[in-house]
Amino acid sequence: xxxxxxxxxxxxxxxxxxxxxxxxxLAVFAMYTAPGFMVMLADQLWACF
Numbered sequence: 363x364x365x366x367x368x369x370x371x372x373x374x375x376x377x378x379x380x381x382x383x384x385x386x387x388l389a390v391f392a393m394y395t396a397p398g399f400m401v402m403l404a405d406q407l408w409a410c411f
Contacts, residue, residue: 393399
């Protein structure tokens with residue numbers, strides 16, 4: 363029969379997924395606070411047109 367609590371590997375995988383998502387979001391936020399990065403991103407976007 364199924365146990366009512368999730369197995370440890372699935373809980374660990376879920377936790378690692380949340381940690382990875384948080385780290386990615388923090389890295390993106392850190393890049394947006396760097397003015398040089400924003401200028402480079404705008405230049406690259408403008409070059410597409």
